Amino acid sequence: MNARPSETLSSELTSTLRDAIITGEFKQGSKLSETRLAKQLNVSRGPLREAIRRLEGMNLIQHVPQQGVRVVTLTKELILQIYEAREALESKIAALAAEQMSSQEIEELHRLLDVQTRHMREHEAAAMPAEGDYAFHEQVIRGGKNKVIERALLFEIYNLIKMFRYQNEFAHTSTSNALIEHRQITYAIEQRDAVLAEVTMRQHIKRARERIERRMPD
């Protein structure tokens, strides 16, 4: 009856724990005790351990044999490295998106831009809501039609970025700049100009990284 593969307990745990880490419910650097978590969530340790292994693969937790796991600590150094990786991957996927996206997918990009624009007008000068920003970038990422880069970005980079933004006020996506840059990226993709899309996306991310470099304390 259910077309998509049914959720398993261990995959539900993965999502639950991922969100708890992103929102800071589990503090950075804190130890995650299996026994305590298992009692707390009312599950056995088997599926819990599997979920933990998956989160390990997402860079959200670090494992030391015989000692347990800890939530990753987002130091300034690590965040800047994350943005370097993001710059390399997402500029490439933007170039691919310019070549690969269907006209329907580009339509959707415009729709997402409209939503952001409307939100801007209504809440003038307010920070862009994170959800709109993510939706735009994910649409570009999926449009590149490269499963390897897509996976690296959505599973290993974006969760960390969401975690960082969620837990640091100064990191919220800022002002109208992002919207302008999103329009430029959309234009480049629409023109099927891979080079322009790549350069524009690279600049977009580079600026975000430089803002962090300036504002984040060590």
Place this chain on the structure above:
Amino acid sequence: MNARPSETLSSELTSTLRDAIITGEFKQGSKLSETRLAKQLNVSRGPLREAIRRLEGMNLIQHVPQQGVRVVTLTKELILQIYEAREALESKIAALAAEQMSSQEIEELHRLLDVQTRHMREHEAAAMPAEGDYAFHEQVIRGGKNKVIERALLFEIYNLIKMFRYQNEFAHTSTSNALIEHRQITYAIEQRDAVLAEVTMRQHIKRARERIERRMPD
């Protein structure tokens, strides 16, 4: 007594299964039965499942809930996507390596080149031994001092590339071209020329991808 964290059964299984997949002992697309593997390796299913979750994070196997896991199938399309991801990440890390590598690390790069050169002379025109090629690239990758990119390359990209090369004769690293290009990359890093290192590395990988594009059947 043992300084480094002691190996656990599940981490040993991860390595064992990884190698078995890379070498083609487990065929591409074949199903990995937990019960059979557990008997075969004389371990219980718990640690085995954890190892499988880790290999999932390495892109070596794919999991379908309630159905089990299969070894990844390296189609031409996937291989080309892997090389696109590699190009984006490794060109960036080459730029970083030009800025970050210590002189000792650059020394080691020269040493690795010498080994390759000597091997070339003795086995003239023969294919470069894969090990030498990996050693060179890994040295550059670690030299970039970016843990995020390093992890993505060594854990998610290179295992797939090793698997691809190991199982396809035409994919073996070829001739003296690679050595020449390795020398160019080393030169750029030595000169602390990040842009040149990035461009040279990008070309190096791009050429490899184009060779695959031409030679690999669909």
Place this chain on the structure above:
DNA sequence: GATAGACTAAATGTTGACATTAAAACAATC
């Protein structure tokens, strides 16, 4: 002969208990 349904078997998902190791608490000595 083909198709639909019930039944069987084997696999994955999950649980609880056991074993071993690391951390914590305590005691004893310098």
Place this chain on the structure above:
DNA sequence: GATTGTTTTAATGTCAACATTTAGTCTATC
């Protein structure tokens, strides 16, 4: 009082059994 050694406690690592779902087989009916 601090430090070293011992004991205790609790956590991680591992195992074996149970539950549930899926795939296959067989049978019955059209």
